[in-house]
Amino acid sequence: MTQLQENLERLEAAIAVACRKAGRSRSEVELMAVSKTYPATTLAEAAALGLTFFGENRVQEFAGKAPELAALHERAASPIRVHLIGHLQSNKALRAVELFDGIDSVDSVRLAERLNEAAGKLGKRLPILLEVKLSTEETKAGLAPDSAEAAQLLERLPSLIHLDPRGLMTIAPLGVPEDETRACFRSLGAWRERWAAAYPHLALEVLSMGMSGDFALAIEEGATRIRVGTALFGKRSPYTVPA
Numbered sequence: 182m183t184q185l186q187e188n189l190e191r192l193e194a195a196i197a198v199a200c201r202k203a204g205r206s207r208s209e210v211e212l213m214a215v216s217k218t219y220p221a222t223t224l225a226e227a228a229a230l231g232l233t234f235f236g237e238n239r240v241q242e243f244a245g246k247a248p249e250l251a252a253l254h255e256r257a258a259s260p261i262r263v264h265l266i267g268h269l270q271s272n273k274a275l276r277a278v279e280l281f282d283g284i285d286s287v288d289s290v291r292l293a294e295r296l297n298e299a300a301g302k303l304g305k306r307l308p309i310l311l312e313v314k315l316s317t318e319e320t321k322a323g324l325a326p327d328s329a330e331a332a333q334l335l336e337r338l339p340s341l342i343h344l345d346p347r348g349l350m351t352i353a354p355l356g357v358p359e360d361e362t363r364a365c366f367r368s369l370g371a372w373r374e375r376w377a378a379a380y381p382h383l384a385l386e387v388l389s390m391g392m393s394g395d396f397a398l399a400i401e402e403g404a405t406r407i408r409v410g411t412a413l414f415g416k417r418s419p420y421t422v423p424a
């Protein structure tokens with residue numbers, strides 16, 4: 182058994198435990214394999230094990246892997262999808278829409294408008310998530326949920342017809358007590374409920390939350406998508422462009 186197979190089995194067992202504990206079915210939780218910093222060969226290995234949904238955090242980095250992945254795409258039994266989960270600058274919107282099947286880190290009106298324009302140009306309807314900032318750490322990306330920017334974006338989305346808003350994403354603060362992590366996940370669910378009621382034209386169904394260190398808590402708190410990197414692929418070192 183390869184290391185990746187072993188990690189995947191261990192991860193699936195832990196997901197099963199969390200689902201059972203929460204009285205949820207495994208099929209309610211989508212597993213995104215976060216492949217940032219890993220080469221295209223790792224994505225290919227994962228795809229061979231049935232992992233077909235990947236998360237990447239940089240446009241440039243994924244641009245380097247995309248050609249190899251295109252070949253893999255043709256051979257794969259089920260379609261491979263790759264979403265951007267890292268911060269995106271508006272000036273890279275077109276390139277991002279060309280490369281990715283979805284953008285899970287939309288955090289401003291300006292970016293949403295640029296993505297809409299790019300998706301229109303490319304004849305796509307682009308799945309997006311709104312990234313919500315629920316921790317007070319200065320460095321965390323995302324929309325403050327009670328900000329004017331968030332309200333404006335939610336108002337604007339129905340008219341951005343080339344975007345397909347699916348839900349919300351958040352990153353919980355790292356290295357905090359478990360009840361704080363839990364509160365963060367619960368808060369994302371509460372914002373979804375609130376916004377679903379206030380903006381009934383938006384189908385905000387996805388709750389993307391939980392990473393290697395906290396996915397079990399996220400599942401218990403209602404995650405419909407977890408984003409797992411190191412627990413699958415091992416510790417990351419900085420990505421270097423293959424020669």
Ligand SMILES: *Cc1c(COP(=O)(O)O)cnc(C)c1O
Pocket residue numbers: 215217238266267352392393394408409410411412
């Ligand atoms: C890197 C990353 C992950 C995965 O983190 P791990 O701790 O390696 O599982 C999940 N979400 C985002 C937004 C990331 O950047």
